[in-house]
Amino acid sequence: MATDLWMPAPVCLIENSxxxxxxxxxxxxxxxxxxxxxxxxxxVGLYRTGKSYLMNKLAGQKSGFSLGSTVQSHTKGIWMWCVPHPKKPNHTLLLLDTEGLGDVEKGDNKNDGWIFALAVLLSSTLVYNSMGTINQQAMDQLHYVTELTERVRVKYSPSTAEKEDSTHFVNFFPDFVWTVRDFTLELKINGQPITSDEYLEKALKLKEGTSDEVHMFNLPRQCIHQFFPKKKCFIFAPPTYGKKLAQLEKLHDSELEADFVEQTENFCSYILQYSRVKTVQGGITVNGPRLENLILIYVEAITSGDMPCIENAVLTLAQIENSAAVQRALTHYEEMMNKRVQFPTETLQELLDIHAICEKEAIEVFIKDSFKDVDQKFQNELASQLEAKRDAFCNQNLNESAQRCRALLQDISRPLEEGVKQGFFSKPGGYGLFLQKKQELIEKYKEQPRKGVQAEETLQEYLKSKEDVAKMIEQTDQALTAKEKEIAAERMRAQDAEAAARQLEEMQKRHQEVQEQKKKSHLDNVKEVPARVEAEVNRWRKRVRKLF
Known part of the structure; x- marks a missing residue:
């Protein structure tokens, strides 16, 4: 606890109203x-016996807990004061001042037993404060000790009537210190000096016998022996006399009796040096939050009419603490995962490796903050919840990968989509062009980094969504190509027919020319015949003349 959080003054812890x-x-x-x-x-102790003064001294202060200056009891319920422990670094000294037992103003003293029981249950050292001497009257006033077995249980028993073995309590009860105030006798037995501890042991000595009187004499002494094996006694001379007592908290040590000052110092020194850290069953150290839960558990049991059960309280405390430890571990896991994972991861294994590190840290957080996790019930619960959170992160990784991939495809496919919309591929050969553009889209998509684990699946999902478009373009291409081929064939046929016609015409023209040439030649021949005949005749006439 930080220095600025130390309590400047006591506060009421448990109100008795x-x-x-x-x-x-x-x-x-x-x-x-x-x-x-x-x-x-x-x-604890009777009212107006100076309890608050001793607690203020333990806190290192002259005032704090209300001392009062009259016979009226000032402290109601239980008051608490937390200060740094002067002898144990990094420890807190928590002081509990209880209301005076046997306050005549209350009329009904039934809560005195519960105040006493709570002081026993919550403390690691219980100080019982009395006046004068340790005599039978002082023992009778300590009847609250004999009632502890009727108010507190160590183990849960379905039968509230079943009386518990009082020896069980010794393992869970605090150390016992008896302070005797205004002690004016000499500490001697048979003229020999004795210590205050020896004086206490003598006062707690049991009588022999079986009578009711002996039983009543021995009962509180037996309970103290059984419940509190570690006992200590301090005696205090009167601090001062007369009217000064009413201003005790204002007096300097020099104004008090020297013996009282020394005895108070001895008491404080012992308490600060030997008082143990509060623990619960199993030696579990108690801190502020754990004590808070114990108080709530015990007071709830009392107010509901039940008996506080030490074993149940520890189990309930373990459940509260372990449940909180599970939540802290889960919170740590989520914080570390959110800090270390950059969604989406390229592979599932990348995410699982980070999960393994964060899971280990979370389990370490749980183990540090938990206790009495019977059969590892809460650790198994943590493991189950960590598994669920791992699956949730895996699903988040899938979703973020899919979202990124869809966004990429939407951006990359815009030219292709626009081409489809504008009918760019609705032409012969358009399907081949569409396939070319689709392949370019795939290659560009695969070049993009950090697409995550859904990269291929999202791509296939996109391509599948375009199958109908591709089929339509292919069918259009086929239809247009078939038409174009038909037109080309028709054109070719027309061209062939035209060529054939031209060829026929050419042939006819050549035939006509031949005929005309023949005709011309014939006419020419007809014209030359008489001349040739006449020439022949003349040639024959000449030959005949020569012969004759």
């Missing part, structure tokens, strides 16, 4: 902030 015990939320908020181990010292 009109016979009802209620938890003060302000005090709970203070406890919730204290992560350090706590050493809890509680003081």
């Amino acid at each position: 009109k016979g009802q015990l209620t938890v003060n939320q302000e005090a709970m908020q203070v406890l919730a902030t204290m992560t350090q181990p706590v050493v809890v010292v509680a003081i």
